[in-house]
Amino acid sequence: MQMIRCPWCGPREEVEFHYGGQAHVPYPAEPAALSDEEWAHYVFFRDNTRGAFAERWSHSAGCRRWFNALRDTVSYRFLAVYRPGDPRPVLDQTPTAGASS
Amino acid sequence: MADAAPSTTPSTGPSSSGLLPRTHPLDVRPDLTEQTAGAVVAKPLTTAVQVRAELPGPAADAAARVLGVALPARPGTWVATPAGGRVVWLGPDEWLVLDPTTTPWDLEPRLREALAPAGGAAVDVSAQRVVLELSGPLARDLLAAGCAVDTHPSVFPAGRAAQTLLAQAGVVLLALSDDGRHYELLVRSSFARYLADWLVDAATEHRARRA
Ligand SMILES: [Zn+2]
Numbered sequence: 070m071q072m073i074r075c076p077w078c079g080p081r082e083e084v085e086f087h088y089g090g091q092a093h094v095p096y097p098a099e100p101a102a103l104s105d106e107e108w109a110h111y112v113f114f115r116d117n118t119r120g121a122f123a124e125r126w127s128h129s130a131g132c133r134r135w136f137n138a139l140r141d142t143v144s145y146r147f148l149a150v151y152r153p154g155d156p157r158p159v160l161d162q163t164p165t166a167g168a169s170s
Numbered sequence: 171m172a173d174a175a176p177s178t179t180p181s182t183g184p185s186s187s188g189l190l191p192r193t194h195p196l197d198v199r200p201d202l203t204e205q206t207a208g209a210v211v212a213k214p215l216t217t218a219v220q221v222r223a224e225l226p227g228p229a230a231d232a233a234a235r236v237l238g239v240a241l242p243a244r245p246g247t248w249v250a251t252p253a254g255g256r257v258v259w260l261g262p263d264e265w266l267v268l269d270p271t272t273t274p275w276d277l278e279p280r281l282r283e284a285l286a287p288a289g290g291a292a293v294d295v296s297a298q299r300v301v302l303e304l305s306g307p308l309a310r311d312l313l314a315a316g317c318a319v320d321t322h323p324s325v326f327p328a329g330r331a332a333q334t335l336l337a338q339a340g341v342v343l344l345a346l347s348d349d350g351r352h353y354e355l356l357v358r359s360s361f362a363r364y365l366a367d368w369l370v371d372a373a374t375e376h377r378a379r380r381a
Contacts, residue, residue, distance in 0.1 A: 070318070077245040077262060078332070082318045085335060130340055131333045132245070132261045 071145065075128040076136045076152045089125030091115045092137040093157065121148055123157050189273055190215040195300055195362040202366050206373040209308040213301040216270040219278050222291040224263055229290025236284045241265050248331045248344055258331050258342060266342070300362045302355040308376050310350050315372040319343065323350040337368040
């Protein structure tokens with residue numbers, strides 16, 4: 070079973086975690102000013118990245134905290150985990166050969 | 171509910187501490203210790219208060235004054251209190267205080283009155299979980315049958331704690347000794363009978379070996 074490293078608890082089995090979708094999707098500054106189409110884009114539209122993807126995870130069966138992770142969507146490998154509020158880490162190299170655009 | 175102190179009901183089961191007048195979920199498993207080859211003992215119901223506070227901060231300081239020990243900052247650890255209780259790290263701003271020597275209606279107000287003005291919170295959660303004591307040479311074998319956390323004393327010595335899954339049930343696991351032979355297992359009351367039955371099942375082969 071894949072192990073995921075919680076920023077607080079350390080490596081745990083993936084069944085202890087819950088996926089939370091794309092990270093760093095900012096809440097609109099003025100939601101009421103958005104058109105229906107713009108609101109739909111905020112609520113429903115997400116990137117479909119091949120390669121390193123920043124996403125939200127919750128350690129739901131452990132400390133129950135949300136955190137962010139960079140995961141390679143080709144290999145499923147977790148490249149980095151970081152706490153909410155921390156900036157997206159810069160990776161040294163392309164995680165999967167030919168996977169990033 | 172009456173204001174009077176709870177009466178001590180005579181009992182041979184694990185609830186016989188008399189501090190908490192509540193039916194112990196494992197009173198119906200009086201042979202749990204025997205059926206687990208002596209490895210598992212259901213502890214009497216204990217007072218438990220959940221503490222929320224920013225650390226470092228005034229609320230954490232207030233909690234430390236009430237408890238007599240600082241809230242542990244390191245994830246996955248617990249510390250003993252001078253009163254004979256434990257403070258378990260549950261999250262970067264969340265702790266569980268266990269104290270078998272007092273009552274919820276004593277501990278919760280003392281913590282809340284100290285914490286609330288400083289922006290923290292304290293809530294009685296004594297009914298949430300029951301405590302199982304695992305000890306002896308089988309303790310780690312039983313855990314390993316349903317839990318992926320490495321409990322080897324070199325990485326999980328006394329003072330370590332883990333919130334994890336044991337046989338799919340959410341548990342808090344505390345290491346009480348450095349020799350891998352003494353643990354406490356906190357499980358939600360509604361899962362206690364399931365987990366007790368699972369532990370009995372996990373102990374089957376060891377029971378047979380002893381017979
Ligand atoms: Zn965690």
